[in-house]
Amino acid sequence: MEPLPQPHRAPGATPRRARDLGVVVGCGVTGPLDAITDVPGVRVGHTTVRRPPDVHSGVTAVVPDLVGPGSPLPAGVFTGNGYGKLIGTTQLTELGTLETPVLLTSTLSAFRVADALVGWMLRRPGCEQVRSLNPVVGECNDGFLSDIRARPVHEEHVRAALDTASDGPVAEGCVGAGTGTVALGFKAGIGTASRMMDLEGRRFTAGVLVQANFGGTLRVLGRALTPRSLGLGAGGPGPAADTGSCMIVVATDAPLDARQLTRVARRAVFALARTGAAYSHGSGDYAVAFGTRPDAGHPVADAELGPLFEAVLDGVEEAVLNSLLAADTTTGFGGRTVPALPADLLAAAVTGPWSPPPGDG
Template sequence: MEPSAHPQPAPGARHRARDLGIVIGRAATGPFNAITDVPGVRVGHTTVRRQPDVHSGVTAVVPDTVGPRTPLPAGVFTGNGYGKLIGTTQLTELGTLETPVLLTSTLSAFRVADALVGWMLRRPGCEEVQSLNPVVGECNDGLLSDIRARPVHEEHVRAALDEASGGPVAEGCVGAGTGTVAPGFKAGIDTASRTPDVGDRRFTAGVLVQANFGGTLRVLDRIVTPRSTGIDADGPTLAEETGSCMIVVATDAPLDARQLTRVARRAVFALARTGAAYSHGSGDYAVAFGTRPGAGAPVADAEPGPLFEAVLDGVEEAVLNSLLAATTTTGFNGRTVPALPADRLLTALAAPAPPRAR
């Protein structure tokens, strides 16, 4: 998978991978190349910035029909459990999702979960609900944001939920990705989708990634570092105790909870393609849910190979998109994390590959 011929982008311009001719995988994308290509899935962001010290926010992935009376089949996989994925135990036990999935900053996760419960209890059909399992994931954005300020409040959560929409998804330094960092570069929130054929049926699988992990970036199996792209390599890097990556997968394939857990595993496995280190302090999680559990015959266990591949490719592309969409950010204590320059990335990919060590 090589980048196709493409005019060099203007320095500093932000792009998605496909804008640069970087195509990952074989399956076609949905119309927006986003998790919102899955019917009935919406995304909303609230970005919280107070210059210079706060760069945070919340992102909501909202399935239209989800609720405690109408749960959706779901699975979760933990690559490394150094994180605060609220709602994990019940989701694992019952294999069902009762609420939207929200993403935020580590120390704001508990406040976000409380706000999500309040929002849900006011929804039609929840008047008599006495038990609810909010699902909220987090990444540590403390390198660029004053994380102890816990800047995400109830009104931010409600805005992300109420304003969630289909169609194109805002990318990069927005919502829960406002302060995140991934292998040496400014990262953020991003998304991708694929439409694989599974047997004689075609389904859509969409992913959304909150990228915030350590390691050495790989693009099309080439190592890309700040130094290799001509950026000062002496700036701050993500310490292993402040990592994490949250992945949300949605699909309209009729999968049960066990099968969706298999899908979630592939989403976490895909991070290895991008150079993730899965370090001690990195909480690496994926939540996968189905939007149409009763739509046609269930997918047989021997059939979902193309769906697995679609999720692997989608996560790899979403991580790269998050780096390409983000912008250089100066934040807490004057720390600056550079964006990945698209023009220099293409130059690095076009250079001859160094010989492999023997």
């Protein structure tokens, strides 16, 4: 077990985020951390499980402080393409409530993680009499870079992620559930972002966290970029073009009901198209959206939700870019190597004259 407070990087390397490079998505105002933890009452924890060269995996926990069987939070879920395992989705859809943290991990570890989450919840104060519980666990397939059949994520890893969850800056890139993921031809991982907006004269925050692992051609502010167009060459073979997934978690302190949060979740999945997502046959593209303060005044009218929708679209796009920029080139299972997205080349490509990228042949 290797809990990392920050993404793993080469000595002396400086973590990069999209805004560090002048790549600004939309016109909205970010929260202080530009992270899902800008939403009051939301914490994030990671446990990274790395045994080079074969294992690059982990678990990420998004923990709303007020959640529990006796105090469920309003929530919605949307499936863009359902080739995946989102444990707990049927009750989430049926009742529109979330009663556990949302955990993310590797595909074949999802079931073990769900069991560990149940055990963690049952030991919490106030849960002594609980006889039914709906754990929510999402996954991406990290099998290109990690020995997925080893199912390396265990109960102690889950507990560590939950117990160390913090409301501070969120580690991004090759950390937690993003340790072995690949997206858009580059090494990816965990990414996050936030936006603040006014709804009916009241200030609220929306934060997003992504576990990026999907196929397609990277688009940055509308420009298509490939490893070859960035001067990296064609590289080695990557994951199959029709595979990949993305898990998105959205949190907001706006007083929304489950139906409205489902509408928010839809926009989160729609936003992946901005980054070049292919939504292929083998992709599992899911978003879970929850509210942290359902009692924060009168509900927001549907007609006033436009700024929130825009905030989520921009936030997801930025979070995907952050997941790529924070990641490191990784050599994993079977000697396969996936390159990181070079920050300097990305900045030059976005700010310089544009020409269509050559085909990768």
